Amino acid sequence: MRVLGIETSCDETGVAIYDTSLTGGQGLLADALYSQIAMHTDYGGVVPELASRDHTRKLLPLIEQVLAEANLTRHELDGIAYTAGPGLVGALMVGASTAHGMARGLGIPVLGVHHMEGHLLAPMLEDDAPDFPFVALLVSGGHTQLVDVQGLGHYQLLGESVDDAAGEAFDKAAKMLGLAYPGGPHVAALAEQGDPNRFRFPRPMTDRPGLDFSFSGLKTHTLTAIRQLEAKDALDDQARADVARAFEEAVVDTLVIKCRRALDQTGLKRLVVAGGVSANQRLRERLALACEKRQAKAFYPRGRFCTDNGAMIAYVGAQRLAVGEHDPSGMMQATPRWPLADLAAPTLQADHAP
Template sequence: MRILGIESSCDETAVAVVEDGVRIRSSIVASQVSTHAIYGGVVPELASRMHLEAIDPLVDQALMQADVGLNDIDGIAATQGPGLIGALLVGFSYAKALAWARHLPLAGVNHLEAHICSLQLLDNPPGFPFICLVVSGGHTNIYHVKEPGAFTLMGQTRDDAAGEAFDKVAKMMGLSYPGGPAIEALAQKGNPEKIKFPRSMLGKDSFDFSFSGLKSAVARHLHETPEMSPDIDDDRLAHVAAGFQMAVIDVLSTKLIAAAKKKKCADIGIAGGVSANRTFVDILSERAEQHKINVFSPPLSLCGDNAAMIAARGWEMIRNNQVCGLADDVYSRIKFTVDDAN
């Protein structure tokens, strides 16, 4: 079964063709980073306009790259939420129109569940059940993935998500947008032990996250050290980046390993934009190995927003007859409920 996937939840327009939920026939992403970088973040109106310009040519390119036509497509999957409403409407409306015109089933995909499904596109995916961290600009959630399509939320961020904290700290330091890659690059020149920032664990039995205190601690440090400036040729900013990054990694890895041990899972998966941080992946893998736990992360092409993961999740949904109608709408947020049993 070939699924055409469409993603437009934020600032990437993406289209992909995935076969049987695991084989990527094509995957194309049109990034808007350079457009939004001058504003230090995503401008929703600009994002929506750029999705409108990009989506139709991208569908043609994805079909051509996959060497298929619309007659060879068995279903369509599009991001329904969460995300920016205007951006979501572009991709989801396009998908609804195409599905109606071609008499094809349409899956409205939860963007976060799709990130988890990106791990199933690996040649060697994690085995069920496993623990998965979805860590991105807007979300930092831990899930217990019991079987395909069965996601139980164990913990979530109470304020800033990890990726959001990276972006905001980078902006404080005068670094480029997006902040994650900029901080990781600068941190490689610093000593993570030089400046000790707080680690908010929220109690030993909690799998929730809070990064607002860490962000505030970095802001105070920069304010109290006014000679620190991105214009100074000094290692001090590198030490700040390294210390901040290590604080985030310590919290994420500690809670992930604890969740895996609680659920007796041998595998941990990480997905979402922050999973592109190789320092995080390497440190988590090293620490997990001490507990005989394996760590899985997607390649760079599947870390950020992409349509291959949307198509993979859509394939599962269409197989289970979880399809949308023309009256279905997009949603910007999800009310998460943590499993009390954890």
């Protein structure tokens, strides 16, 4: 089954084609991604209206591009999957309307996919894919969650952020330090020059049991440290790097502590880490050590699939479409807020009409 995947939840337009008759990395026939970062940088964050308009301009050319790369025509597609949420409603509608229009014209099934399920299963695109069950850390600009994953659609939320997500905290820390958007890579690069011993920031919610996260207090602590340095006229380049290092260390340690607890609590030996922050090298190094001590193994998607992409949507859509799941005729989905816990396991549907 050849499935076209469309991702337009926020500021990246992603398109890919996945073939279920092949396995691992071989199943991905083609993928393309257009990032809007340059457009949004001047505003310090995503402007929803601009994002929607840019998706409209870029989506159809990207679809033609991946079809050409896969040496396929539209009529050789067996299904279409698109991101139905969570995300920006206008951006979601661009992908949903395009997917439903194409599917109706081609007479093939179409399915709205949960964005975070895409991230959750992105490591399945790799040759060294994890087997079920596993613990997943979903860590991005909008979400920080620990999930017990028993199979496709069988997800139990173990813990999540009660305020800012880790990626959002990185973006805000970057803004405080005068760094560009998106903040994660810039903070990490600056932190490489920092002294790890000059400052120690709090590791929020690690002094109590449980698997929830909170990064709002850490953000406030970072702002206070910066203002104190400014008051002393001491916020030079080295001080900024030292603050970045202390902030990154605090976020990484917090995530690692919670992952250790989740592995111990579930008794599982596989950890999947996905979402934009999963690309952070310090996080990967610390998680590798934590897993080694527990005779466990960590799995990641390749670098370009850590952030939003069409390949993960094509993969998840292909798995669910293959067992008969699809949107009812004419029922587009665009759900800005969609808890992962509300997502059901795939169920066979008798009517396969798009």
